[in-house]
Amino acid sequence: MPTVHLLDYVAGNVRSLVNAIEKVGYTVEWVKSPADVSKAEKLIIPGVGHFGHCMSQLANAGYVGPIQEYIKARKPFMGICVGLQALFEGSEEDALVPGLGLIPEQLKKFRDTDKSVPHIGWNSANTSAQGEVSENSIYGLRPSSKYYYVHSYAAPYREGQLEKSGWTVATARYGDEEFVGAIAKDNIFATQFHPEKSGAAGLRVIKAFLDGKRLEKLEETPPAALTREGLTRRVIACLDVRTNDQGDLVVTKGDQYDVREKDGVSSGGAVRNLGKPVDMAKKYYEQGADEVTFLNITSFRNCPVADTPMLEILRRTSETVFVPLTIGGGIRDTVDTDGTKISALDIATMYFKSGADKVSIGSDAVIAAEEFYARGKTLIGNTAIETISAAYGNQAVVVSVDPRRVYVSSPSSTSHHTIKTSTSGPNGEEYCWYQCTIKGGREGRDFDVRQLVVAVEAMGAGEILLNCIDKDGTNSGFDLELINDVKKAIKIPVIASSGAGHPKHFAEVFEKTPTDAALGAGMFHRAEYTVRQVKEYLQEEGLLVRQFEE
Numbered sequence: 001m002p003t004v005h006l007l008d009y010v011a012g013n014v015r016s017l018v019n020a021i022e023k024v025g026y027t028v029e030w031v032k033s034p035a036d037v038s039k040a041e042k043l044i045i046p047g048v049g050h051f052g053h054c055m056s057q058l059a060n061a062g063y064v065g066p067i068q069e070y071i072k073a074r075k076p077f078m079g080i081c082v083g084l085q086a087l088f089e090g091s092e093e094d095a096l097v098p099g100l101g102l103i104p105e106q107l108k109k110f111r112d113t114d115k116s117v118p119h120i121g122w123n124s125a126n127t128s129a130q131g132e133v134s135e136n137s138i139y140g141l142r143p144s145s146k147y148y149y150v151h152s153y154a155a156p157y158r159e160g161q162l163e164k165s166g167w168t169v170a171t172a173r174y175g176d177e178e179f180v181g182a183i184a185k186d187n188i189f190a191t192q193f194h195p196e197k198s199g200a201a202g203l204r205v206i207k208a209f210l211d212g213k214r215l216e217k218l219e220e221t222p223p224a225a226l227t228r229e230g231l232t233r234r235v236i237a238c239l240d241v242r243t244n245d246q247g248d249l250v251v252t253k254g255d256q257y258d259v260r261e262k263d264g265v266s267s268g269g270a271v272r273n274l275g276k277p278v279d280m281a282k283k284y285y286e287q288g289a290d291e292v293t294f295l296n297i298t299s300f301r302n303c304p305v306a307d308t309p310m311l312e313i314l315r316r317t318s319e320t321v322f323v324p325l326t327i328g329g330g331i332r333d334t335v336d337t338d339g340t341k342i343s344a345l346d347i348a349t350m351y352f353k354s355g356a357d358k359v360s361i362g363s364d365a366v367i368a369a370e371e372f373y374a375r376g377k378t379l380i381g382n383t384a385i386e387t388i389s390a391a392y393g394n395q396a397v398v399v400s401v402d403p404r405r406v407y408v409s410s411p412s413s414t415s416h417h418t419i420k421t422s423t424s425g426p427n428g429e430e431y432c433w434y435q436c437t438i439k440g441g442r443e444g445r446d447f448d449v450r451q452l453v454v455a456v457e458a459m460g461a462g463e464i465l466l467n468c469i470d471k472d473g474t475n476s477g478f479d480l481e482l483i484n485d486v487k488k489a490i491k492i493p494v495i496a497s498s499g500a501g502h503p504k505h506f507a508e509v510f511e512k513t514p515t516d517a518a519l520g521a522g523m524f525h526r527a528e529y530t531v532r533q534v535k536e537y538l539q540e541e542g543l544l545v546r547q548f549e550e
């Protein structure tokens, strides 16, 4: 099999890139020292997280000169995400650290006045400006395809500017900002998006680059609806995983977090078994899920951390599922079965190495946020959120919130942030606050969701997975009041979760709230609707979605 060299100079999920490269028929050899760079026939530089951190790592390890020489020798070079950003002169993200300087421009942070930052999700990479359809595509990029982006900084696109120096540019639009989605010139190709996480569309791009097929004549002009620019509505399938009473690892699903079968009178029966985690993740990928989330809801308490069954699930899933994978449950400092202390960062590292793109932190985030306030809103420095986001970037850290409604007769009867609700409480209360819980809803805290999300954003979380215990498993639609309230408080993206029972609930949450993504579980597991049906429904409603490509 032909070989491609991959430079593993930063932390992150490189396993998925290796899987993607192997899937398109190449083998990977690692560049282990600067001297290896010149041996490469094809070189890929991935990168995720912080520009300054990545560039300093490259510089300190002595890679900058050899990479520049390699590029000058006109050998095929591909940069991914920060690997694209490295081609530029510098970035606002870290003014002190220079890039490779092939493009004399600076990367800028997206404006967060009218949209969430980071930019997370599926967007275009169109080789012609203003949504026109180009006759030729570079390296398999197609105007009807969408690609997975996750970044806060981008190269602003100014029409004709880069083209003057011979670059072909594919652009994407986020809000009213147009930026460079991919770029090519001679032997150089780079994408701001992650092709290894962009389904079949991304695999096609990797293959075209590795095969050296720069131009592809497109046979047909795709319908205008498919070439619309902008971030698509993200639909996520979530799998709650735990061991059942027989010791098998199963996908389960609770009603208001109770995962045991009910016998008609009381709960307490067997753990609901809805299927096998790896098979179900693949099924949802093939139905067009934009992301898959695994929540380990029992944390496998008696098992050594390195043998955690979720690691194997991730490894196997990442071989066939080429969209982002999130893993939650048990991300906290812990003591292993042999007494060794293991940090949350070590646990996250194991997950990233096994194919996860993001980790989701629940209980530990609540405890850390409480401490943040106890210290007068100062950062603590060693919490899971802070250490993982410092090492892997804030886009890799999701905070999963498990709130429960607490009804009150008036805002003055509690110190917590309340909302006026249209669903009044059992005694006709017109107000409620959202209480944070930990340990899967088992323990309520004297702490509200507004306090939590503001704190975790400040601590470095990149996204909020917003569940709602009252709505979980009810099939009655999302808690729109909660979602609207949380969106007002923070700039990072929010994933609406809990309550989806029909495709119309997804349309409703996208139309009535500014949510960035919506997640469903039970309705997919019970095969009441497929992810594809949800997306078809959204499209009929005029909402932009990514089409699944075979």
Ligand code: 1PR
Residues within 6 Å of the ligand: 238, 239, 240, 253, 254, 256, 257, 258, 259, 295, 296, 297, 299, 328, 329, 330, 331, 360, 361, 362, 363, 364, 400, 401, 402, 438, 439, 440, 441, 467, 468, 471, 472, 473, 474, 475, 497, 498, 499, 500, 519, 520, 521, 522, 523
């Ligand atoms: O606290 O960091 O160990 O993380 C534990 C994680 O496990 C948290 O993310 C918490 O939400 C989750 N979890 C714990 N117990 C349960 C349970 O169900 N007993 N599941 C649980 C949470 C909620 C959603 C669900 C949506 C959509 N599941 O993820 O998938 O509510 O469901 P629906 O569409 O069927 O309504 P830590």
